[in-house]
Amino acid sequence: xxxxxxxxxxxxxxxxxxxxxxxxxxxxxxxxxxxxxxxxxxxxxxxxxxxxxxxxxxxxxxxxxxxxxxxxxxxxxxxxxxxxxxxxxxxxxxxxxxxxxxxxxxxxxxxxxxxxxxxxxxxxxxxxxxxxxxxxxxxxxxxxxxxxxxxxxxxxxxxxxxxxxxxxxxxxxxxxxxxxxxxxxxxxxxxxxxxxxxxxxxxxxxxxxxxxxxxxxxxxxxxxxxxxxxxxxxxxxxxxxxxxxxxxxxxxxxxxxxxxxxxxxxxxxxxxxxxxxxxxxxxxxxxxxxxxxxxxxxxxxxxxxxxxxxxxxxxxxxxxxxxxxxxxxxxxxxxxxxxxxxxxxxxxxxxxxxxxxxxxxxxxxxxxxxxxxxxxxxxxxxxxxxxxxxxxxxxxxxxxxxxxxxxxxxxxxxxxxxxxxxxxxxxxxxxxxxxxxxxxxxxxxxxxxxxxxxxxxxxxxxxxxxxxxxxxxxxxxxxxxxxxxxxxxxxxxxxxxxxxxxxxxxxxxxxxxxxxxxxxxxxxxxxxxxxxxxxxxxxx
Amino acid sequence: xxxxxxxxxxxxxxxxxxxxxxxxxxxxxxxxxxxxxxxxxxxxxxxxxxxxxxxxxxxxxxxxxxxxxxxxxxxxxxxxxxxxxxxxxxxxxxxxxxxxxxxxxxxxxxxxxxxxxxxxxxxxxxxxxxxxxxxxxxxxxxxxxxxxxxxxxxxxxxxxxxxxxxxxxxxxxxxxxxxxxxxxxxxxxxxxxxxxxxxxxxxxxxxxxxxxxxxxxxxxxxxxxxxxxxxxxxxxxxxxxxxxxxxxxxxxxxxxxxxxxxxxxxxxxxxxxxxxxxxxxxxxxxxxxxxxxxxxxxxxxxxxxxxxxxxxxxxxxxxxxxxxxxxxxxxxxxxxxxxxxxxxxxxxxxxxxxxxxxxxxxxxxxxx
Numbered sequence: 086x087x088x089x090x091x092x093x094x095x096x097x098x099x100x101x102x103x104x105x106x107x108x109x110x111x112x113x114x115x116x117x118x119x120x121x122x123x124x125x126x127x128x129x130x131x132x133x134x135x136x137x138x139x140x141x142x143x144x145x146x147x148x149x150x151x152x153x154x155x156x157x158x159x160x161x162x163x164x165x166x167x168x169x170x171x172x173x174x175x176x177x178x179x180x181x182x183x184x185x186x187x188x189x190x191x192x193x194x195x196x197x198x199x200x201x202x203x204x205x206x207x208x209x210x211x212x213x214x215x216x217x218x219x220x221x222x223x224x225x226x227x228x229x230x231x232x233x234x235x236x237x238x239x240x241x242x243x244x245x246x247x248x249x250x251x252x253x254x255x256x257x258x259x260x261x262x263x264x265x266x267x268x269x270x271x272x273x274x275x276x277x278x279x280x281x282x283x284x285x286x287x288x289x290x291x292x293x294x295x296x297x298x299x300x301x302x303x304x305x306x307x308x309x310x311x312x313x314x315x316x317x318x319x320x321x322x323x324x325x326x327x328x329x330x331x332x333x334x335x336x337x338x339x340x341x342x343x344x345x346x347x348x349x350x351x352x353x354x355x356x357x358x359x360x361x362x363x364x365x366x367x368x369x370x371x372x373x374x375x376x377x378x379x380x381x382x383x384x385x386x387x388x389x390x391x392x393x394x395x396x397x398x399x400x401x402x403x404x405x406x407x408x409x410x411x412x413x414x415x416x417x418x419x420x421x422x423x424x425x426x427x428x429x430x431x432x433x434x435x436x437x438x439x440x441x442x443x444x445x446x447x448x449x450x451x452x453x454x455x456x457x458x459x460x461x462x463x464x465x466x467x468x469x470x471x472x473x474x475x476x477x478x479x480x481x482x483x484x485x486x487x488x489x490x491x492x493x494x495x496x497x498x499x500x501x502x503x504x505x506x507x508x509x510x511x512x513x514x515x516x517x518x519x520x521x522x523x524x525x526x527x528x529x530x531x532x533x534x535x536x537x538x539x540x541x542x543x544x545x546x547x548x549x550x551x552x553x554x555x556x557x558x559x560x561x562x563x564x565x566x567x568x569x570x571x572x573x574x575x576x577x578x579x580x581x582x583x584x585x586x587x588x589x590x591x592x593x594x595x596x597x598x599x600x601x602x603x604x605x606x607x608x609x610x611x612x613x614x615x616x617x618x619x620x621x622x623x624x625x
Numbered sequence: 626x627x628x629x630x631x632x633x634x635x636x637x638x639x640x641x642x643x644x645x646x647x648x649x650x651x652x653x654x655x656x657x658x659x660x661x662x663x664x665x666x667x668x669x670x671x672x673x674x675x676x677x678x679x680x681x682x683x684x685x686x687x688x689x690x691x692x693x694x695x696x697x698x699x700x701x702x703x704x705x706x707x708x709x710x711x712x713x714x715x716x717x718x719x720x721x722x723x724x725x726x727x728x729x730x731x732x733x734x735x736x737x738x739x740x741x742x743x744x745x746x747x748x749x750x751x752x753x754x755x756x757x758x759x760x761x762x763x764x765x766x767x768x769x770x771x772x773x774x775x776x777x778x779x780x781x782x783x784x785x786x787x788x789x790x791x792x793x794x795x796x797x798x799x800x801x802x803x804x805x806x807x808x809x810x811x812x813x814x815x816x817x818x819x820x821x822x823x824x825x826x827x828x829x830x831x832x833x834x835x836x837x838x839x840x841x842x843x844x845x846x847x848x849x850x851x852x853x854x855x856x857x858x859x860x861x862x863x864x865x866x867x868x869x870x871x872x873x874x875x876x877x878x879x880x881x882x883x884x885x886x887x888x889x890x891x892x893x894x895x896x897x898x899x900x901x902x903x904x905x906x907x908x909x910x911x912x913x914x915x916x917x918x919x920x921x922x923x924x925x926x927x928x929x930x931x932x933x934x935x936x937x938x939x940x941x942x943x944x945x946x947x948x949x950x951x952x953x954x955x956x957x958x959x960x961x962x963x964x965x966x967x968x969x970x971x972x973x974x975x976x977x978x979x980x981x982x983x984x985x986x987x988x989x990x991x992x993x
Contacts, residue, residue: 424895535738549768550761563768
């Protein structure tokens, strides 16, 4: 994978380790260079060093170095070894090293990326990218030919964010595959891809992707600044980046989205968000993200707007259920029994009579059990997966009730809470509720409904003060921008979303023409009557 | 943080939402103008009209002193010493109003939700909530109504619709209109209803200067005021229409009683929870705004940053909320001395300010 457009943006950084040697220029002696390289990278078994001496010309001595597994063997053979070994010109004439160098560089390497390197560091960095190095005896410069090609996972359906209708391909671990998927979706000259190398030891490739003119310049500058400021030894997954660049230290809420779906990233980029793809993980990031972004699924736009709106309302409902239901159960059974209808109260009381635990302990027991089962389900080898569901169903279900450990109502509460949690499309925010739920349960047990309301207010105040790269977390609801509410709680038909439903920092631009509501043409030969725009919005 | 405006700013819509939520506060829970019996809604109309005139006065004052808040105006018009003194008194007055709301909530929580939890705990939680928001600053405070007002309006609509479906509403209970002539209505309205809630718009003299443009968002302010007046008058009439003037007049929380008439709905026994949420939110916002104004006033007088005063003022409000012995005394003070004092702050001093503005502009004109 070539990194043709990498940009050195690592100015002013202290290296993590002080023992990093200063850049070493190549020596004119091949022997010395090889010794130095050997000292740097040791004698790992995957490094192939091949000397190539031209039989007719003792002065021309070359050495190839590449890393087995990072290069495509065919490509090394066909584009580097074969041309050099078979070339008659090289064999016959007596030729100086300089002439051979320029001849090889200009005429003999049928490969796209050929670079020169004058220091060991530059060459070694390219070596680890899958380049084949060609070192010359007697020259202080070396060639690197792009022969990269390693085993990659093929494009598969995303496992964590499935849809019924919509594209079924997900990102893979390869950065280049990711950027190509977005290029294919956004065939515009405005699409910009900037690449970074972050991590002293991992040198992980990171690409930020945006549409010029639509993404906010302020946000872009800020993201670049924060990426530049990262000084760490390793980036192995997008969460490393997320934690380094997201706003606000102490918050349970995510302020950056992550997704496996290229269509979701393309959609976000089209609305002015900035995509960040990290090499080595199929999860890309989208920033800035508001609270409401986490409730939007890309499938919302792939099915009719009425059902999408309904599903979205269901998700918000599920959010509250998932956060509050166990706490409400505790509060009502402990403090506010009078709120229940008499018949329900009697039936609840009868169930709870045999239960030895107070409501809080009962709820905690069941919630923790569920979290244990869930975690076990993730770790469990696939083959014994079905066993867990049987055990889970028995433990969480009938047996616990029959044993008199928990009441049947509690089982309903816990299972419904658990199911609701999975309705929320983003795992990031679903996970933050899991923790809030426990806090909520303790508060409900000590202060009842008053405590629940108070804690909700704390969360609201907290979110009202939160920002994601300068965008208020609750926008466009607080601060309210009424014309952007078309895609928040409900989704209006696409033809009526004439403006990008974007937060106040992204540029407001028209994204589709007015008067797109499909309607029959009145009169066979007359053009459709000119109407004001459907929602009465002015142009940007 | 990345993009932060230099000065804390709020939009016109936020001010409108805040006016509405602030005016709703806990108002619909009580029967204001109960002295006018079934004409209490007319008393509300009168009070709202009088409050409207007062509001115009306040807006005119703000319009003539752009970018300054009440404290700045007082200092400018009454001189540094006297102005600062009156400003300080205003700071205390706002803190006092805030403390009344804290105590209200403490008492009401004890009645409706947590009879066995000590009031000290609930009131502490309440003060801390407001403190947290004020610590975060004006921008955050003004974002809250944008979420809370729709929630509150939704709950009110649910309750009114349910009352309508159940047939509890009988507007015949409002008859006969003006049984005793105009005088009882005016007597009930003035000055009580003007003082609470309409005259409390005085706090916006402290807040309009936060608007992103200089001056007053006239259209938004007036629309918000008119809408919310209509809503409050309607809710007042609704209480009487459900309970009848007598019961509505004597109950501590008539709206709670009104909602309890819904108990013969088969699926939900008690909708108290909705009332409780409304009460909680309304009181919280009202208390938070008074608290905020108090902090803002004192901070401006002392020249220290607002955050410096958040904790001391909060502590004073919390401490002061224990001064009254019980709910009876709380109500007695609220309806007695407190109501007599309100017009001084809500009407008299603004009038003096207005006169001073007139005199100064006249003086300027005559000298030039």
